[in-house]
Amino acid sequence: MIWLDAGTPALLGLDWGSSSLRAWLMDARGIILHVHYARQGILNLPDGGFAQVLSDILTQLRLEYPLPMLACGMVGSINGWLEVPYLPCPAAMSQLANGLGLQSTAYGPLHIVPGLVKDGPLPDVMRGEETQIVGMMGTDGAGHRTVVLPGTHSKWAQVEEQAITDFRTFMTGELYAVLMQHSILGRLPATMPPDAGQRDEAFVMGVRTALSGVPLAGRLFSARAAVLRNRLERACAADYLSGLLIGEEIQVGMTAMDITPQAAPVLVGEQALCQRYQLAFTALGHHAPPVAGNTAPAGLFRLAQAAHLLDLPPTHFHDQKGAVA
Amino acid sequence: MIWLDAGTPALLGLDWGSSSLRAWLMDARGIILHVHYARQGILNLPDGGFAQVLSDILTQLRLEYPLPMLACGMVGSINGWLEVPYLPCPAAMSQLANGLGLQSTAYGPLHIVPGLVKDGPLPDVMRGEETQIVGMMGTDGAGHRTVVLPGTHSKWAQVEEQAITDFRTFMTGELYAVLMQHSILGRLPATMPPDAGQRDEAFVMGVRTALSGVPLAGRLFSARAAVLRNRLERACAADYLSGLLIGEEIQVGMTAMDITPQAAPVLVGEQALCQRYQLAFTALGHHAPPVAGNTAPAGLFRLAQAAHLLDLPPTHFHDQKGAVA
Structure with a gap:
């Protein structure tokens, strides 16, 4: 037996x-x-x-x-x-389990x-992240939280008690990938491989331009112009672009999600990427959010x-x- | 003889x-x-x-x-x-001619x-557009103007008397192309070809989301979610995306360039694209800018x-x- x-x-x-x-x-x-x-x-x-x-x-x-x-x-x-049909957001963990x-x-x-859907003027959807968020709820005492899940389609979600009350998708990872692979920004061949310190510096330089208040559309091209003007090492252009995109995501996310000190963000996802986000949060003057790692198995177990x-x-x-x- | x-x-x-x-x-x-x-x-x-x-x-x-x-x-x-080395902006027409x-x-x-360069925290460059702008100066009585040149790398430039005093690049056209060809947003196969009216409607719907005040990064994914939620005809997703990007460019451009009524924009470039921009300007509550067509030959002649x-x-x-x- x-x-x-x-x-x-x-x-x-x-x-x-x-x-x-x-x-x-x-x-x-x-x-x-x-x-x-x-x-x-x-x-x-x-x-x-x-x-x-x-x-x-x-x-x-x-x-x-x-x-x-x-x-x-x-x-x-x-x-x-x-x-499996999307459930409308807000959704409690129990509704996910029943669906x-x-x-x-x-x-x-x-x-x-099931995934979650947010209808309205800017519809949004998630599939998979709801489970990671449920997994995070189990490890977290706070009643009200913002969960940030960096990735191809980064998600920012609001959590209240045992429910997901709001979320928003940023195409940060996919934008980075298509721009590096297919746009003029990727056509900046490296001269010599930079060290980690130089790369972090270029990343932070990108992140900080989010503070200028000018949205991404008006800043993207600077990744090319800065290289042409020798203000940025060619080999670090990818890090600068990554900083531009992640900086924008955090600036917009912090504003749009109306984040209170009680609801300080927590990062959920792959370690190296979460560490980059921590660096970006601090470069923008915020506290570095804690990293919860991959909470999908915990979410599956709880559901x-x-x-x-x-x-x-x-x-x-x-x-x-x-x-x- | x-x-x-x-x-x-x-x-x-x-x-x-x-x-x-x-x-x-x-x-x-x-x-x-x-x-x-x-x-x-x-x-x-x-x-x-x-x-x-x-x-x-x-x-x-x-x-x-x-x-x-x-x-x-x-x-x-x-x-x-x-x-040919870039000339620093601001640059008078006579400086371009001497360079x-x-x-x-x-x-x-x-x-x-020569092209133009703008150094500073967000470096920017142009090559070719300076000549189109010079061509526009010749056809335009106004002393102070904003010239918008839609395209792969759209330029917004400020013109004062016979000089280019400021400019900014938006990667609107290239972003549209790489997203349609290589991102998840392009993987929305058409059901049936829409008519021009439907396409304009989807375009304006995209443009209008620029009024929500949430920058592009937080809205791009709605092009996919709106199709999944049947709020947008699959075949019109490209027009909606185009509207999102052009709407953002105009919102950011109008704010960042500090445009006064005296400096109302004029569009320079390809007819069909300029007409789309005119539609976007009106959808955002602005006057439709006049279209100056391709002013490159006039610019070359004046230089x-x-x-x-x-x-x-x-x-x-x-x-x-x-x-x-």
């Missing part, structure tokens, strides 16, 4: 995005037993599609019995495995977290708890094992 | 940019006798380079004698035929107009006059013809 003890798998959580997926095998207390990473996002599926990927993961994990499975991210989008979609698989049901996915008796798994064996 | 009468070629003017060139054969009064267009910008030169292109043009024009030649644009950049570079060719000297390139006696050309015949 298999008990849901520490060390015994109790939940398979997946963050299944556009270009990659992460899966976490967790025990009944949410402790991560195993991490699986694959470049098998919904846009890079192998032959056999979603079902094949799930089968590969379960085979690699050598799980011989059905397990509660919960996924978040683009797997629930119109191009995903099952389209799970249900895709049947050869290994039992796969539950999928699985709230949706009672972990409430099945241990024997259920045992029985199922018997059934498939 | 060849007289510099109406109808007699007196100047070859060239606007030689990155991707294409335009050449105008003008008489002694600046009247255009012939227009030549080629996709032989400084980045698309044939074997034989700059000299070959110039030779082809002169051969096509069947000019059998040397002629004053004046070029503006990227031909004077570091990757051009001859690097011409001189490249010797098989057909006599090619004069090249040639100011640099005394047209002052050579007619017999000079006759003699030269005799010399080369």
